[in-house]
Amino acid sequence: xxxxxxxxxxxxxxxxxxxxxxxxxxxxxxxxxxxxxxxxxxxxxxxxxxxxxxxxxxxxxxxxxxxxxxxxxxxxxxxxxxxxxxxxxxxxxxxxxxxxxxxxxxxxxxxxxxxxxxxxxxxxxxxxxxxxxxxxxxxxxxxxxxxxxxxxxxxxxxxxxxxxxxxxxxxxxxxxxxxxxxxxxxxxxxxxxxxxxxxxxxxxxxxxxxxxx
Numbered sequence: 001x002x003x004x005x006x007x008x009x010x011x012x013x014x015x016x017x018x019x020x021x022x023x024x025x026x027x028x029x030x031x032x033x034x035x036x037x038x039x040x041x042x043x044x045x046x047x048x049x050x051x052x053x054x055x056x057x058x059x060x061x062x063x064x065x066x067x068x069x070x071x072x073x074x075x076x077x078x079x080x081x082x083x084x085x086x087x088x089x090x091x092x093x094x095x096x097x098x099x100x101x102x103x104x105x106x107x108x109x110x111x112x113x114x115x116x117x118x119x120x121x122x123x124x125x126x127x128x129x130x131x132x133x134x135x136x137x138x139x140x141x142x143x144x145x146x147x148x149x150x151x152x153x154x155x156x157x158x159x160x161x162x163x164x165x166x167x168x169x170x171x172x173x174x175x176x177x178x179x180x181x182x183x184x185x186x187x188x189x190x191x192x193x194x195x196x197x198x199x200x201x202x203x204x205x206x207x208x209x210x211x212x213x
Contacts, residue, residue: 010071012076012200017081018080030107034075034106059092060078074096087137093138106148110173114151115153115211118149118210120144
């Protein structure tokens with residue numbers, strides 16, 4: 001990595017599980033959003049002809065350096081499994097001295113309906129093991145979250161009156177999106193990318209709810 005240490009650097013992290021087996025699962029929507037961010041022509045790679053993630057074993061992540069207008073960005077996918085995401089995030093943040101408000105984490109959220117995105121700073125993990133590990137390893141929860149809803153929406157076969165129990169939830173998040181969900185998620189990912197890029201341009205993530213409908 002070649003950036004100088006700077007508190008204004010923004011670390012954007014997509015959460016997911018590594019490997020082809022998990023590539024299209026609901027739990028990996030954070031990876032999908034980050035992949036689409038990498039394709040945006042406004043983001044300029046540093047020391048690369050094309051912007052792509054490269055494995056960094058020291059930080060247990062795939063990473064890329066980029067600039068967006070005057071902002072310096074670090075883009076990362078932890079190469080640990082979801083539940084150990086905090087190790088990579090904490091090591092990167094500590095090494096580059098990145099302030100918590102400049103750590104933006106993109107994750108799935110089982111409590112938010114598919115089609116919605118909610119963003120905020122702070123708050124609990126909401127039972128999300130990846131976020132929980134990040135909170136533990138950072139020693140605080142004041143980083144920003146871009147939470148992409150994956151919960152069943154009313155009228156879909158997965159929708160029920162009762163909440164998903166632990167085993168059902170695990171099977172659900174590790175399952176692939178249905179054809180109907182996939183059409184919605186593609187639009188959600190596009191909206192998330194636009195929001196993140198526009199936020200990065202001003203160096204600030206504003207708490208909001210985005211509904212693609």
